[in-house]
Amino acid sequence: MTIQVAKLSDPAVRAFVTAVNAHDRAAFEAVLAPDATMSDDGADRDLADWTDREIFSSRGHMEVDNESNGGRALIARYSNDTWGEMKTRWSFTVDDGGRIIRFETGQA
Structure with a gap:
Protein backbone atom coordinates (compact mmCIF):
# COMPACT_ATOMS: atom_id res chain seq x y z
CA MET A 1 0.00 0.00 0.00
CA THR A 2 1.39 3.37 -1.02
CA ILE A 3 1.96 6.05 1.60
CA GLN A 4 0.77 9.48 0.47
CA VAL A 5 3.73 11.85 0.24
CA ALA A 6 1.95 14.38 2.47
CA LYS A 7 1.81 11.73 5.22
CA LEU A 8 5.54 10.95 5.30
CA SER A 9 6.79 11.47 8.86
CA ASP A 10 10.07 13.36 8.37
CA PRO A 11 9.67 16.89 6.94
CA ALA A 12 12.99 16.82 5.03
CA VAL A 13 12.25 13.43 3.50
CA ASP A 44 29.44 7.04 -3.58
CA ARG A 45 28.31 9.05 -6.60
CA ASP A 46 28.62 12.63 -7.76
CA LEU A 47 25.38 14.08 -6.43
CA ALA A 48 24.75 16.64 -9.21
CA ASP A 49 25.53 14.19 -12.01
CA TRP A 50 23.51 11.36 -10.47
CA THR A 51 20.44 13.45 -9.69
CA ASP A 52 20.45 14.99 -13.16
CA ARG A 53 20.71 11.57 -14.84
CA GLU A 54 18.53 9.46 -12.51
CA ILE A 55 15.89 12.01 -11.46
CA PHE A 56 15.57 15.15 -13.54
CA SER A 57 16.46 14.26 -17.14
CA SER A 58 14.75 10.86 -16.84
CA ARG A 59 11.57 11.98 -15.01
CA GLY A 60 12.16 10.05 -11.79
CA HIS A 61 9.20 9.25 -9.54
CA MET A 62 8.87 7.66 -6.11
CA GLU A 63 5.88 5.71 -4.77
CA VAL A 64 6.65 5.07 -1.10
CA ASP A 65 5.47 1.70 0.23
CA ASN A 66 7.01 1.75 3.71
CA GLU A 67 8.86 4.07 6.06
CA SER A 68 10.89 3.32 9.19
CA ASN A 69 13.50 5.00 11.40
CA GLY A 70 11.23 7.97 12.08
CA GLY A 71 10.58 8.43 8.38
CA ARG A 72 14.25 8.51 7.42
CA ALA A 73 14.27 5.08 5.78
CA LEU A 74 11.96 4.28 2.89
CA ILE A 75 11.07 1.38 0.66
CA ALA A 76 9.75 2.81 -2.59
CA ARG A 77 8.89 1.83 -6.11
CA TYR A 78 11.15 4.14 -8.08
CA SER A 79 10.65 4.68 -11.78
CA ASN A 80 12.31 6.73 -14.46
CA ASP A 81 12.47 6.77 -18.25
CA THR A 82 15.87 5.03 -18.25
CA TRP A 83 15.31 1.99 -16.02
CA GLY A 84 11.54 1.64 -15.71
CA GLU A 85 10.27 0.72 -12.24
CA MET A 86 12.22 -1.02 -9.50
CA LYS A 87 11.84 -1.59 -5.78
CA THR A 88 14.36 0.61 -3.99
CA ARG A 89 15.50 1.44 -0.48
CA TRP A 90 16.37 4.95 0.61
CA SER A 91 17.96 6.18 3.84
CA PHE A 92 18.48 9.79 4.81
CA THR A 93 20.71 11.64 7.25
CA VAL A 94 19.23 15.00 8.24
CA ASP A 95 21.18 17.78 9.99
CA ASP A 96 19.94 19.87 12.93
CA GLY A 97 18.65 22.51 10.50
CA GLY A 98 16.37 20.01 8.80
CA ARG A 99 18.40 19.61 5.61
CA ILE A 100 19.51 16.31 4.13
CA ILE A 101 23.27 15.87 4.41
CA ARG A 102 23.37 12.37 2.92
CA PHE A 103 21.08 9.92 1.22
CA GLU A 104 21.74 6.37 0.22
CA THR A 105 19.70 4.42 -2.28
CA GLY A 106 19.80 1.09 -4.03
CA GLN A 107 17.71 -1.83 -5.09
CA ALA A 108 15.69 -3.36 -2.29
Whole structure:
Protein backbone atom coordinates (compact mmCIF):
# COMPACT_ATOMS: atom_id res chain seq x y z
CA MET A 1 0.00 0.00 0.00
CA THR A 2 1.39 3.37 -1.02
CA ILE A 3 1.96 6.05 1.60
CA GLN A 4 0.77 9.48 0.47
CA VAL A 5 3.73 11.85 0.24
CA ALA A 6 1.95 14.38 2.47
CA LYS A 7 1.81 11.73 5.22
CA LEU A 8 5.54 10.95 5.30
CA SER A 9 6.79 11.47 8.86
CA ASP A 10 10.07 13.36 8.37
CA PRO A 11 9.67 16.89 6.94
CA ALA A 12 12.99 16.82 5.03
CA VAL A 13 12.25 13.43 3.50
CA ARG A 14 8.72 14.58 2.63
CA ALA A 15 10.19 17.64 0.88
CA PHE A 16 12.73 15.44 -0.95
CA VAL A 17 10.07 13.06 -2.30
CA THR A 18 7.76 15.97 -3.19
CA ALA A 19 10.55 17.67 -5.15
CA VAL A 20 11.52 14.45 -6.96
CA ASN A 21 7.94 13.73 -7.99
CA ALA A 22 7.36 17.34 -9.12
CA HIS A 23 10.68 17.36 -11.04
CA ASP A 24 11.41 20.57 -9.13
CA ARG A 25 15.19 20.95 -9.12
CA ALA A 26 15.14 24.17 -7.05
CA ALA A 27 13.03 22.60 -4.30
CA PHE A 28 15.20 19.48 -4.40
CA GLU A 29 18.40 21.50 -4.00
CA ALA A 30 16.80 23.56 -1.20
CA VAL A 31 16.23 20.46 0.97
CA LEU A 32 19.86 19.34 0.59
CA ALA A 33 22.68 20.73 2.70
CA PRO A 34 25.34 22.51 0.58
CA ASP A 35 27.84 19.68 1.08
CA ALA A 36 25.37 16.81 0.77
CA THR A 37 26.59 13.43 -0.42
CA MET A 38 24.91 10.29 -1.70
CA SER A 39 25.49 6.69 -2.67
CA ASP A 40 23.77 4.30 -5.06
CA ASP A 41 24.03 0.55 -4.44
CA GLY A 42 26.82 1.16 -1.94
CA ALA A 43 29.04 3.30 -4.17
CA ASP A 44 29.44 7.04 -3.58
CA ARG A 45 28.31 9.05 -6.60
CA ASP A 46 28.62 12.63 -7.76
CA LEU A 47 25.38 14.08 -6.43
CA ALA A 48 24.75 16.64 -9.21
CA ASP A 49 25.53 14.19 -12.01
CA TRP A 50 23.51 11.36 -10.47
CA THR A 51 20.44 13.45 -9.69
CA ASP A 52 20.45 14.99 -13.16
CA ARG A 53 20.71 11.57 -14.84
CA GLU A 54 18.53 9.46 -12.51
CA ILE A 55 15.89 12.01 -11.46
CA PHE A 56 15.57 15.15 -13.54
CA SER A 57 16.46 14.26 -17.14
CA SER A 58 14.75 10.86 -16.84
CA ARG A 59 11.57 11.98 -15.01
CA GLY A 60 12.16 10.05 -11.79
CA HIS A 61 9.20 9.25 -9.54
CA MET A 62 8.87 7.66 -6.11
CA GLU A 63 5.88 5.71 -4.77
CA VAL A 64 6.65 5.07 -1.10
CA ASP A 65 5.47 1.70 0.23
CA ASN A 66 7.01 1.75 3.71
CA GLU A 67 8.86 4.07 6.06
CA SER A 68 10.89 3.32 9.19
CA ASN A 69 13.50 5.00 11.40
CA GLY A 70 11.23 7.97 12.08
CA GLY A 71 10.58 8.43 8.38
CA ARG A 72 14.25 8.51 7.42
CA ALA A 73 14.27 5.08 5.78
CA LEU A 74 11.96 4.28 2.89
CA ILE A 75 11.07 1.38 0.66
CA ALA A 76 9.75 2.81 -2.59
CA ARG A 77 8.89 1.83 -6.11
CA TYR A 78 11.15 4.14 -8.08
CA SER A 79 10.65 4.68 -11.78
CA ASN A 80 12.31 6.73 -14.46
CA ASP A 81 12.47 6.77 -18.25
CA THR A 82 15.87 5.03 -18.25
CA TRP A 83 15.31 1.99 -16.02
CA GLY A 84 11.54 1.64 -15.71
CA GLU A 85 10.27 0.72 -12.24
CA MET A 86 12.22 -1.02 -9.50
CA LYS A 87 11.84 -1.59 -5.78
CA THR A 88 14.36 0.61 -3.99
CA ARG A 89 15.50 1.44 -0.48
CA TRP A 90 16.37 4.95 0.61
CA SER A 91 17.96 6.18 3.84
CA PHE A 92 18.48 9.79 4.81
CA THR A 93 20.71 11.64 7.25
CA VAL A 94 19.23 15.00 8.24
CA ASP A 95 21.18 17.78 9.99
CA ASP A 96 19.94 19.87 12.93
CA GLY A 97 18.65 22.51 10.50
CA GLY A 98 16.37 20.01 8.80
CA ARG A 99 18.40 19.61 5.61
CA ILE A 100 19.51 16.31 4.13
CA ILE A 101 23.27 15.87 4.41
CA ARG A 102 23.37 12.37 2.92
CA PHE A 103 21.08 9.92 1.22
CA GLU A 104 21.74 6.37 0.22
CA THR A 105 19.70 4.42 -2.28
CA GLY A 106 19.80 1.09 -4.03
CA GLN A 107 17.71 -1.83 -5.09
CA ALA A 108 15.69 -3.36 -2.29
